[in-house]
Amino acid sequence: MSASVLTIVRAVIVRLLFAAHGIVSIWRLFVVTQDTRYWYLATALGLLFTEALVTLGKKGGKEWKWFCPSVFIYLLSVVPSIWFLEIYELDRRILVRENVTMSSGYLDNTAKDLKATLGSVLGVQLEIHIPISLTSDEWIRTLEQLLLLLLILGRGILPKGKLTHDQLSQLLLVYIGTAADIVEFFEAFKEDEVRYNKMLCLVILGIWSLSLLQFSIVLTAARARRDQSGLVPRVTTYKSSDNKVGCCQADVFGIMISIVLQDAPFLVLRMLLIFQYRVLSYTNMFFTSKNTLVIVLLIYRLVVVQLEKRDERNNAYSLAASQSFDSRSLRSYRTVDSGLSSESRDSKSRLAHDLSVSSNGFNDVENSKPTHIKLQRTTVARTLSLDDLDSNF
Template sequence: MVISALFTRGVFCLHCLVAFWTIFSTSPWHPLYCLLLSGLVGLVFETVVTIHVRKGAEYKWFCPSVFFYLLSIVPCVWILELDMLQLRVQAKDELEQQGINFTSKLMKQPGNLTLFNGVTVPLVMEPAQWVVMVEQLVLFVLILGRWMLPKGDISRDELSQLLLVYIGMAADIIEFFEAFKEERVKYNWMLIVSILSIWSASLLQFTLVLTATKSVKSRAGFAPHPDENEGMCKSCCGCCGNEVFGIVTTMVLQDGPFLILRLLLLIEYDVNSYMHIFFTVKNTLVLLLMFYRLFVVFEYKSMTDKDSDHPKPDDAEDYLELSATESPAKFGNYGSNAEANQE
């Protein structure tokens, strides 16, 4: 457990260091860049608390290590994307002024990134490709980190559900950056900031364990025991509450803002590429399905509450049969009267 906790936090720190390397190699130095280390300091402090106080055990509903990792990596992505925006705008202005073919400054920069003299990254890629790699690795590191972290109070079943949910969210979030390739978007400072803001808010979902609840289901072909029915009803209320919270969180932090921005780009900025229209329809469908799921959950809960207030006739008959079996003397007169009537 302790080894897994240390390994995962080491991966978080390594990715943050790669992001710092990319910033220092492609951007001029700024004193405020020192604040980027605050997230790593918090991650180190959280690691010490988790190892020495909690003995490597993780929390059930919140992942502080993921929060401090995002606190470090998200500002790095903002800096890299805003720097790329500045270079694109400069290249476009020079192209408009000169009126000739102009090679972007992004292509003129050296292919490998250098932090100090003599120390280079062995991979040969353009700085823009390094930025894309840093952005996309965020989601992979989050999913891998949640998988490798000690489970804490959640079970393996809950962890597997959580990882599948993360995979679905990550695919949509990664595609959200494809809007930067649109001509009407990649030179617009307001749209770039809006996309980065929504992207940053969507990552907060990974700090929450929204599926930390067990769903009780009966096996097909077998009727559940009455005691199991009672336990199922008790756990259903908590399960529904957790499910509703998870659905609302996803709608507020991801699919809702994603759909609003996509509609804005489609209507106001005439961004009508095939992929953009496809994912606009996809976000609309997902939101409709979430509203439908909320309706089903609340309807089921209301029916469960009504059933708990009024016992079913079958339950009353079972109760009479059980009472007759346990104390047949109570029904002696009833039995004799029934026989007399038959005679």
């Protein structure tokens, strides 16, 4: 199998996995709510199909360099479904807590399989059945964690495009760390102050959705945190123009996106839980300290990158100034040489001719003389030539 065919197969397999997870998420939402309007969320899968055709036709299955549109469209198909499921469960918890009269089916929280009846063909009943018995809350957590797992697995299977193998391996390691932070972020839902507060739940879902955008930006994950692991030493070069995106260096851009999309929002929310809602649990205090330390390290890294950039710029200016000085010195020498009088040039020619004749007349004697006498004669000739040059000034 050729490399191009294998690239296309890998691209198609990943998009099929994305589409399957999106369909299961929408299906679960329909089973819970029995509202057929939620099937309109599947239109995002049509965008995924269109994106696959464009990528396969224009790029031969290879991914784009800085942005991964297939991951972004995948998030568009799954994230809204999880939002609606979380809001549905939130309303259900609030109603149960307030002892509102409801049907027994509404209160049912037993583990159920996921089934769908497609009708009958020639007397045969067609049904899709996923034999996994989970409660409603477990289904949501499973879909959320499958989302992160497929983002990591999909990035590993997708053609690497312009990424090197070293960059891809570092990218996957950073994806795993980022996914672990996001999973830890959902630990906030276990706090009673959060589980029954609709505003806090919506804020958490919003921050969670914002943090997922990192997976669609290849630059952010590759540049922002790879130096924290210490796996690969950083090599500094003076060709900084190859390492820029827009107006900023790639490292600066990645660090800023990482802080804005994940670490800063996570820290703000956890500090809000501590100081406003008095959530002083061990997990919340630990993760708050962790986010604070990560932000401090990222800011320190940002300062180091800026200092390195300044040193590179100063070195480049020094090299350019040195080259300019050498070129000006050469031009000055040529100007002085061209400004010599004709008499000086004639005298230099006569002196060189006399030395040549003298040397030809005493070849045998010259060959028998020691080497230091030859060097003395050469030195005298050069001194006479320089004295003649100085006399013309």
